[in-house]
Amino acid sequence: MLDLFADSDPWEEPLAPGAVILRRFALARAETLFQGIEAVAAISPFRHMVTPGGYTMSVAMTNCGNLGWATNERGYLYSPVDPKTGHQWPKTPEVFSSLCYDAAVAAGYPHFRPDACLVNRYAPGAKLSLHQDKDEPDLRAPIVSVSLGLPAIFQFGGLRRSDPLKRLMLEHGDVVVWGGESRLFYHGIQPLKPGVHPLAGEYRYNLTFRQAADSE
Ligand code: SIN
Ligand code: FE2
Numbered sequence: 170m171l172d173l174f175a176d177s178d179p180w181e182e183p184l185a186p187g188a189v190i191l192r193r194f195a196l197a198r199a200e201t202l203f204q205g206i207e208a209v210a211a212i213s214p215f216r217h218m219v220t221p222g223g224y225t226m227s228v229a230m231t232n233c234g235n236l237g238w239a240t241n242e243r244g245y246l247y248s249p250v251d252p253k254t255g256h257q258w259p260k261t262p263e264v265f266s267s268l269c270y271d272a273a274v275a276a277g278y279p280h281f282r283p284d285a286c287l288v289n290r291y292a293p294g295a296k297l298s299l300h301q302d303k304d305e306p307d308l309r310a311p312i313v314s315v316s317l318g319l320p321a322i323f324q325f326g327g328l329r330r331s332d333p334l335k336r337l338m339l340e341h342g343d344v345v346v347w348g349g350e351s352r353l354f355y356h357g358i359q360p361l362k363p364g365v366h367p368l369a370g371e372y373r374y375n376l377t378f379r380q381a382a383d384s385e
Pocket of ligand 2: 300301302356
């Protein structure tokens with residue numbers, strides 16, 4: 170049967186040069202993704218990191234994979250060890266890796282091999298101020314960012330902080346991929362509005378996949 174435009178089929182929205190939103194791309198795998206988040210958080214719990222400037226981040230974070238993003242007094246870093254547990258970060262659940270691979274292929278980055286997955290958890294009011302992802306040595310690798318749970322407004326600008334911002338609602342199952350010309354574009358998440366989601370409860374979750382080690 171021809172079913173090209175069923176409600177549940179993902180669709181693509183161009184965002185910027187090198188950047189695309191894959192709407193609902195993760196939807197079919199959402200329940201398994203949540204099991205993965207639970208498994209990761211059971212080993213490396215969510216925590217509110219403190220920036221070098223002494224500011225406690227409103228977003229709760231954990232990581233999985235070979236390297237995890239963390240803060241210390243001197244700055245931001247990727248570490249093989251969770252500073253909270255003193256052990257390696259948990260392994261990346263298989264469903265995370267396969268989703269990320271499929272999304273990267275769909276967005277035109279078939280060679281993307283992430284080694285770091287940051288898991289963000291937003292409670293009502295939590296936000297991520299406008300920033301660039303620039304702690305990674307190899308900027309040829311894109312960013313793959315998966316939204317789950319409550320919707321949030323994503324801001325996506327340009328290379329300068331002052332560039333005009335697009336504001337887009339990211340919903341449960343949406344995947345944003347940016348790389349190439351837009352790899353260093355400023356972006357952020359506006360304060361989360363309260364709500365209840367059937368799978369995520371009162372939270373929004375985000376998985377951000379990156380290549381954090383230098384490639385030879
Ligand atoms: C990020 O910029 O690292 C996360 C973006 C998001 O939560 O969607
Ligand atoms: Fe970011």
